Amino acid sequence: MSVVPKHEFMASAIVYPASTAEVQTIVVWANKHTIPIFPISMGRNLGYGGAAPRVRGSVVLDLGRRMNKILDIDPEDYTCLLEPGVSCYALYEEVQRRGYTHMWIDTPDLGGGSVVGNTLDRGVGYTPYGDHWAAHSGLEVVLPTGEVIRTGMGALPGSNTWQTFPYGFGPYSDGLFSQSNFGIVTKLGMTLMPAPPDHESFMYTFEREDDLAQIIEIIRPLRIGNILENVAQLRSAVQTLAVSGRPKSDFYKGSGRIPKDVVEAECAKLPIGKCEWIYYGMSYGPKHIRQYKLDTIDTEFKKVSGARRIDPATIPKDNYFWSRDKIAAGEPDLEELLWCNWVLNGSHIAFSPVSPIRGKDATALLEITNKHQDRQGVEIFPAFVVGLREMHLIVECVFDKHSPSACEAALASMRGMVDDAAKSGYGEYRTHLALMDQVAGTYNWNDNALMKFHERLKDALDPNGILAPGKSGVWPSSFAAGRLLS
Ligand code: ADP
Numbered sequence: 053m054s055v056v057p058k059h060e061f062m063a064s065a066i067v068y069p070a071s072t073a074e075v076q077t078i079v080v081w082a083n084k085h086t087i088p089i090f091p092i093s094m095g096r097n098l099g100y101g102g103a104a105p106r107v108r109g110s111v112v113l114d115l116g117r118r119m120n121k122i123l124d125i126d127p128e129d130y131t132c133l134l135e136p137g138v139s140c141y142a143l144y145e146e147v148q149r150r151g152y153t154h155m156w157i158d159t160p161d162l163g164g165g166s167v168v169g170n171t172l173d174r175g176v177g178y179t180p181y182g183d184h185w186a187a188h189s190g191l192e193v194v195l196p197t198g199e200v201i202r203t204g205m206g207a208l209p210g211s212n213t214w215q216t217f218p219y220g221f222g223p224y225s226d227g228l229f230s231q232s233n234f235g236i237v238t239k240l241g242m243t244l245m246p247a248p249p250d251h252e253s254f255m256y257t258f259e260r261e262d263d264l265a266q267i268i269e270i271i272r273p274l275r276i277g278n279i280l281e282n283v284a285q286l287r288s289a290v291q292t293l294a295v296s297g298r299p300k301s302d303f304y305k306g307s308g309r310i311p312k313d314v315v316e317a318e319c320a321k322l323p324i325g326k327c328e329w330i331y332y333g334m335s336y337g338p339k340h341i342r343q344y345k346l347d348t349i350d351t352e353f354k355k356v357s358g359a360r361r362i363d364p365a366t367i368p369k370d371n372y373f374w375s376r377d378k379i380a381a382g383e384p385d386l387e388e389l390l391w392c393n394w395v396l397n398g399s400h401i402a403f404s405p406v407s408p409i410r411g412k413d414a415t416a417l418l419e420i421t422n423k424h425q426d427r428q429g430v431e432i433f434p435a436f437v438v439g440l441r442e443m444h445l446i447v448e449c450v451f452d453k454h455s456p457s458a459c460e461a462a463l464a465s466m467r468g469m470v471d472d473a474a475k476s477g478y479g480e481y482r483t484h485l486a487l488m489d490q491v492a493g494t495y496n497w498n499d500n501a502l503m504k505f506h507e508r509l510k511d512a513l514d515p516n517g518i519l520a521p522g523k524s525g526v527w528p529s530s531f532a533a534g535r536l537l538s
Contacts, residue, residue: 053098053099053101053102053399053400053401053453054104054399054453054459055399055401055451055453055459055462055463055466055484055486056459056463056486057456059108060108060486061101061104061105061106061108061485061486062104062108062109063090063104063105063109063110063111063112064109064110064111065111065112066111066112066114067111067112067113067114068114068117068118069113069115069118069119070118070119071119072192072194072200072238072239075113075115075194075236075238076194076198076200078111078113079194079195079196079197079198079236079518079519080198082111082516082518082519083196083197083198083516083518086516086518086530087110087111087518088105088107088109088110088111088517088518088519088520088521089110089111089112089113089518089519089520090105090106090107090110090111090112090113090520090523091112091113091115091136091236091237091519091520092112092113092114092115092116092169093115093116093136093137093165093166093168093169093172094116094136094137094139094164094165094166094169095112095114095116095169096162096164096165096166096169097165097169097173098162098165098389098400099400099401099402099448099484100173100401100402100482100483100484100485101484101485101486104485105485105520106485106488106520106521106522106523107520107521107522107531110520113236115135115136115137115236115238116136116137116166116169117137118137119135119136119137119238120135120136120137120138120142121134121135121137121138122134122135122138122142122143122146123135123239124215125146125147125150125152125155125244126215127150127152127154127155129215129216130155130243130244130245130246131189131215131216131241131242131243131244132215132241132242132244133190133214133215133239133240133241133242134167134168134239134240134241134242135168135238135239136166136168136169136237136238136240137166138166138167138168139163139164139165139166139167139384140157140159140160140163140164140165140167140170140384141163141164141384143157143167144157144159144163144382144383144384147244153247154246154247155244155245155246155247156179156181156244156245156246156247156381156382157244157245157382158177158178158179158181158182158184158187158245158382159177159178159379159382159383159384159385160175160176160177160178160184160379161178161379161388162385162386162388162389163379163383163384163385163386164384164386167184167240167242168237168240170184171184171185171187171188171230171240171242172229172230172231172237172240173230173231173482174230174231174481174482175482176283176437176439176444177283177379177382178282178283178284178285178334178376178379178380179245179282179334179380179381179382180245180281180282180336181243181244181245181382182282182283182439183283183439183440184242185230187242187243188218188226188240188241188242188243189204189214189215189216189217189218189241189242189243190202190203190204190205190206190214190215190218190239190240190241191203191204191206191226191229191237191239191240191241192206192237192238192239192240193229193235193236193237193238194235194236194238195234195235195513196233196234196235196513196514196516196518196519197513197514197515200238201235202214202239203220203225203226203229204217204218204219204220204224204226205217205220206220206241207220207221208220214241215241215242215243216243218241228509231482231523231524232523232524232526233510233514233519233520233521233522233523233524233526234509234510234513234514234519235513235519236519245382248336248337249337249338250336250337250338250339250342251334251335251336251337251380251381252334252335252342252346252364253332253333253334253364253373253376253377253380254333254334254335254346254349254361254364255324255330255331255332255333255361255362255364255367255373256330256331256333256353256359256360256361256362257324257325257327257329257330257331257359257360257362258327258328258329258330258331258356258358258359259326259327259328259357259358259359260328260358261312261328261329263328263329263356263358263359264286264329264411264414264415264418265411265412265414265415266355266356266411267286267329267331267353267356267411268286268409268410268411268413268414268436268443269410269411270352270353270355270356271284271286271331271409271438272409272410274348274349274352275409275438275439275440276409276440276441279345279348279349280333280349280438281333281334281335281336281345282333282334282336282380283437283438283439284331284332284333284437284438285331285332285333285376285435285436285437285438286329286330286331286435286436286438287329287330287331287332287433287435287436288328288329288330288433288434288435289315289316289319289324289327289328289329289330290310290315290433291391291433291434291435291448292319292322292324292330292372293310293315293318293319293322294390294391294393294394294433294450295372295387295388295390295391296372296390297390297391297393298393299393299394299395299396300394300395300431303315303318307429308426308429309425309426315328322371323362323366323367323368323371323373324362325360325362327360331353332373332376332380333349333380334377334380334381335349364377372387375387375388391433391448391450392450394431394450395431395450395451395452395458396452396454397452397453397454397455398450398451398452398453399450399451399452399453400448400449400450400451401448401449401451401462401463401466401484401486402446402447402448402449402483402484403421403445403447403449403465403466403469403470403473403480404444404445404446404447404480404481404482404483405417405444405445405469405473405478405479405480405481406442406443406444406445406478406479406480406481407442407443407445407478408441408442408443409438409441409442409443413478414436414443414445416476416478417434417445417473417478418434418445420469420472420473420476421434421445421447421469423468423472424464424465424468424469424472425465427465427468428461428462428464428465428468429461430449430451430458430461430462430465431449431450431451432447432448432449432450432465433447433448433450434446434447435447435448444481447469449462449465449466463486466484466487467487467490470483470487470490470491470494471490471494473494474494479491479494479495480494488522488523488524488525489522489525491525492524492525492526493525503525503526506526507526507527507528507529510526510527510528511528511529514528516528516530517529517530517531
């Protein structure tokens, strides 16, 4: 999945600790020899750097290989305690195996990754528990100097509320360990969702690209009011064509963006029909509760002229709609990755800005992405992922990883989007290793005050600068001259 020449993010060795004590031993060793180490849980951070370290030559700590135990699932509190190697699939299967049909897990678009890794990188899923960071409770962390701490109630010996009350007493330190290089998380508590009595996926299609602003304005009050109950997706028609797994060349042989009339003609052959945007959502609860919400949603979406609700009964079982249906019900899936086939040797990198749920912001961000798509001649799929009071625009750029010029164009398009977005006040929620310095540089209010604070913490907690230097743009002072990529 490398967008830069492979040697730039190359590890010198990989180690597989089996316990917190072994992680401590490695940390002590790294301090003794001043070797940078880089922890991963399972390294499935696709689009953001995968299993690679930020600094070339780092020793990667692959925690997931041997620290992969589900330490606890509590069927009464609806919580679990996990090691870094527990994937969404493993957690889902264990919940099923134990017969806990009253509980759901939450999974991101790709279920193959680690629950701990995704939560620490603040990934999202698609049930009402989709904000993984908000749903976690309690961490065990090995600090860069080798001590172990437990956060929240975990600091109180004998406490039985580590997974039910995240805050404990005193400063709430958990945030310091997400998207950070201040510690290695060896255990994470997670809350689980009560399985609703019933649930039902729905899909709407919209005919014109210009409908975007109106759709987003409709979504905002419905989402904040919890009529739209899950982190929902508004996707481009091109992405829906691509997730069939067929390459672009099946549809269009020319260069540049696939023409609108081709997209429309191809969509017309699918259950979605001729359209530009597709909304995927799910309603939860018994029929009479769902009906009120679904009727409201229908009335609101149909205010967009040409909006159509696609009856799920008409959608074949192999259609992508059913993949979204599984994910919104907490069942892991991998179908999403099929859009990598859009180009030969397809790999991908994402531009992921955050904005208010407003039509004008959606339009402004789409203009930025379209501009850089056309400038660099790259293939992109924009999808608006609506949280509660903000939305992430996830722009996946798919490129031929064996073509140096395609990799360069993909990276240049990302850099252009990040810069232009920042000029308009938009920042990314997460980014690829290659873009971390650039993105961190955009969060520069008051003469980089936040970064200066992070750097002070970094130097205090990690005096030798051995833990994931450069992660999220935070460099220890020992690396000040070592900013390899800017
Ligand atoms: P996933 O397999 O779920 O995609 P990764 O293991 O790739 O997750 O983790 C994503 C990123 O989060 C990693 O690149 C790393 O920077 C950070 N990370 C993952 N696991 C840990 C951990 N246990 N402790 C500290 N940071 C971690």
